[in-house]
Amino acid sequence: MAHCVTLVQLSISCDHLIDKDIGSKSDPLCVLLQDVGGGTWAELGRTERVRNCSSPEFSKTLQLEYHFETVQKLRFGIYDIDNKTPELGDDDFLGGAECSLGQIVSSQILTLPLMLKPGKPAGRGTITVSAQELKDSRVVTMEVEARNLDKKDFLGKSDPFLEFFRQGDGKWHLAYRSEVIKNNLNPTWKRFSVPFQHFCGGDPSTPIQVRCSDYDSDGSHDLIGTFHTTLAQLQAVPAEFECIHPEKQQKKKSYKNSGIVRVKICQVETEYSFLDYVMGGCQINFTVGVDFTGSNGDPSSPDSLHYLSPTGVNEYLTALWSVGSVVQDYDSDKLFPAFGFGAQVPPDWQVSHEFALNFNPSNPYCAGIQGIVDAYRQALPQVRLYGPTNFAPIINHVARFAAQAAHQKSASQYFVLLLLTDGAVTDVEATREAVVRASYLPMSVIIVGVGGADFEAMEQLDADGGPLHTRSGEAAARDIVQFVPYRRFQNAPREALAQTVLAEVPTQLVSYFKAQGWAPFKPLPPPTKGPAQAPQA
Incomplete structure (x- = not known):
């Protein structure tokens, strides 16, 4: 571990x-x-x-x-x-x-x-x-609304927002600031979650100050009203609090309040971390797919991306070692399925997009990262580099095993697919479909671009600007693809590439299990292994 x-x-x-x-x-x-x-x-x-x-x-x-x-x-x-x-x-x-x-x-x-x-x-x-x-994995989840807030804007209603402050060291420390709701005296703010420690310092009796203000674009926000409470009082839902403006209260004897703030939901929940899941027994199943298309060049030529230097390495193997050496710590048996795609394979020399690197489709597992390296070196002279560059078959292959794991309805397995490729994907639409379907499963896809090709199509799969969509309009449930070009890290320490491509995996894993409502899995007998079979080419 x-x-x-x-x-x-x-x-x-x-x-x-x-x-x-x-x-x-x-x-x-x-x-x-x-x-x-x-x-x-x-x-x-x-x-x-x-x-x-x-x-x-x-x-x-x-x-x-x-x-x-x-x-x-x-x-x-x-x-x-x-x-x-x-x-x-x-x-x-x-x-x-x-x-x-x-x-x-x-x-x-x-x-x-x-x-x-x-x-x-x-x-x-x-x-x-x-x-x-952070010793505490609890979070405070709240949903708050207000009624009959004072009108602060001359030509319209107020634009209210809330701020929660906890008391500590004789000061008020900001714990949460809500979004602004425009032109509304009866707002309902979005549900929000704040780490328990940050919200109240770990003590439900810590004084909490809540301020309701009218937003102004120049930063000179006007106070609507405030009140003091504690987390313990907030949890007595439905809880209502009078919003008091101190100056108005002093000036007017008839003053009652500047509105009512009502707490609809206030719960203390456990928010599990990546370490919670890993230490709870979640196995991360690592699968590798290697690009054997003709654009890599003749492996016997020093110009080829598959050319093995006198020390026996190339960009493919360096990237594999970098990522694999980190991920292998989270898989107890250290047996990893490894596949190639885009090559003509013996004995009938048909093009395959998911052939086992060890040529054993019923048992494509390699012992450790070194086992994958050995299988790659042995496969290289036995196949004919061809094409096209199709990702969908291997993504769908791993997705089938991820779907089987999801049926167990426990946070026991997560799948990470590493694709090493030298160029743009050919089956763009099929790959988008495969990624969108996989986003509903416990898996992530890491793509490392080897060589100096144009990887613009890969950047589209790494949907950092918004959800990935299929041609029919179906949106991905979450972002599961991380793409990086290898040469950006060519002169960096080997661990730098791994740190970058794996940076999003913990968040992706947690977001999936959280969406399913699955708590960390407690170890049982070892789960069945997958992916276990590669179809015949």
Whole structure:
């Protein structure tokens, strides 16, 4: 098993940010990156954007694993967000800071000056980061509405939003900020979940202040009213609280309230982590598919992507080792099915898109990653590279076993398919159909692009901009594809590629089991293995 680590949660605030917007304050967001070696920084997460604020306190915390034995270099970047695109290159940089996670946890609260570049401070801007060990997997889930709120806007109704603050160290700390509901005096906000520790410091009797305000685009929000409570009181649903505006209460004897806030749902639930599932016995079944199409070039030529160097390696094997060496820790028997696609295979030399690398369709398993490497080296001179580049057959193959696992209705198995390919997929529509169907199953697909081809079609499968759709309009249940070009990591440490392509798998695994409502599986006798059979070519 992989080494189990502690999760820490970072709370972030900034002061005295420089203003990039003309006539108003910036709309800052914080992005967190970690040094993964070789000069590569991987994004770990982002806070929400806070509008028109030069000293924001971000309500969204960022989580990461803490490894005592490793210097974990972190980079915080503050950006002024003026559009809806996820890329940050077109947003103004307000400053950044670098430190190690060890510095943060040993300082408890660490304040650093923001820098525009080395030696150039971002004005008086600072960032303050505090860490909290996540020992508690509980979350507070709430649904809140309000009635008869005061009208604050001259030409329309109020645009209300809520903020929840917990008391600690003699201060009020922001725990959650809701969305704004436009032009509505009787709003119902979206259901939300906040980590239990972050919401009340782990104590249901901790004082909680709730503020209801009228949103203004210039950042000068008007208070509608406030009230004090505790999580214990909030849980007595349906609970109603009078929203009180202190100044109005003092001025008018006839003043009653500025509206009623009603808590429809308030539950403390357990939110399971990736480690909860893995430590609960979930097996991650790793399958490999290798591209043997003609575009790779003659394996005997040094120009071929399949050419084995004097040391016996190439890009395919390096990528396989990088990803496989991490994933194999989560599979107890270390037996991995490995397939090739796009080649003519003996004895009848028919083109196959899912032939067993060991040429044993009834038992395509290889012992460990080295077993896959050995099978690949032995298969290479025995097949004829051909085409086309079809992904759907192997994706559907693994999906059949994932569907069998799903019928067990337990979080006992998850499937990860690694596809190593040199070019654009040919069966685009069939692959989209296969990926969308697989998104409803316990599986993820990792695609590593080998060589220098145009991989634009692959980027479409990695649906970071929105759900993947089939031609008929069916949407994927979740994003299960992660694509990276190998050459982006060619000069980086071997672990950098694995860290990037596997970064989304824990979230994908948890999102699937959470959607099914399945708690971590408790170990029973070993599950039946899959994929177990490759059809005859």
